[in-house]
Amino acid sequence: xxxxxxxxxxxxxxxxxxxxxxxxxxxxxxxxxxxxxxxxxxxxxxxxxxxxxxxxxxxxxxxxxxxxxxxxxxxxxxxxxxxxxxxxxxxxxxxxxxxxxxxxxxxxxxxxxxxxxxxxxxxxxxxxxxxxxxx
Ligand code: 5GP
Ligand code: ZN
Numbered sequence: 001x002x003x004x005x006x007x008x009x010x011x012x013x014x015x016x017x018x019x020x021x022x023x024x025x026x027x028x029x030x031x032x033x034x035x036x037x038x039x040x041x042x043x044x045x046x047x048x049x050x051x052x053x054x055x056x057x058x059x060x061x062x063x064x065x066x067x068x069x070x071x072x073x074x075x076x077x078x079x080x081x082x083x084x085x086x087x088x089x090x091x092x093x094x095x096x097x098x099x100x101x102x103x104x105x106x107x108x109x110x111x112x113x114x115x116x117x118x119x120x121x122x123x124x125x126x127x128x129x130x131x132x133x134x135x
Contacts, residue, residue, distance in 0.1 A: 002047040007098035011043040020072075025058060026065050031102070036110045038077045040069055042101040049097050050088040062101055069103050079105030083114050 001008045009015040011027045018030040020040055031039040042065050048054040054062075070082050085102040087094040104114065121129075 001045075002098070005047055005098050007043050007096055007100060008045075008047050011045045011098075021065065021069060023065075025061055028065065028069055028103075035102075035104050035112050035114070036079075036107060038073050038079065038105040040073075040103040042066060042069070042103065044099055048099045050094065050099055051086065052088070054099050066101060066103055073103070073105045077105050080108050081106035085114060 001012055006015065010017045010029060013027070017027070019027055020030065021028040024045075026042055026044055028040050028042050031041050042062060044054065044058050044062075046055070046058065048058070051059070066084055070084075073079055073082060083102070083104040083106060085104060086100070087102075104112075106112070
């Protein structure tokens, strides 16, 4: 646990939060600035700044937690869709430097925009970038 990290304090119960789910590895809380009704955050209890630092065994447990919460949201809130969002680094929009995954229920006409502007790439450019990543 990092003593200067607010999400460490929340995940480990030092700061109270609206908790939706808890197990030995994670606490799932409601986001204080919700994008939509029910917007939740999955917080590992152990501090890791981002995806690069997250232990692989913890990473493997994140999606099953997201799936549980998503199913509950669908049933309880009647959302029409759902986004999983996970930001790494300021450039990508990360503001709290403790790994977290957003679970954002979506409703028709919720007015939110989560996404990107599609670009263009030639087959050669796709080949080149694929080589850079895998080699
Ligand atoms: P990021 O931009 O880092 O991916 O997301 C950080 C999220 O944490 C934001 O959606 C913000 O509203 C939420 N947040 C920041 N501080 C707190 C807090 O103290 N409690 C809760 N529940 N959410 C927080
Ligand atoms: Zn932390």
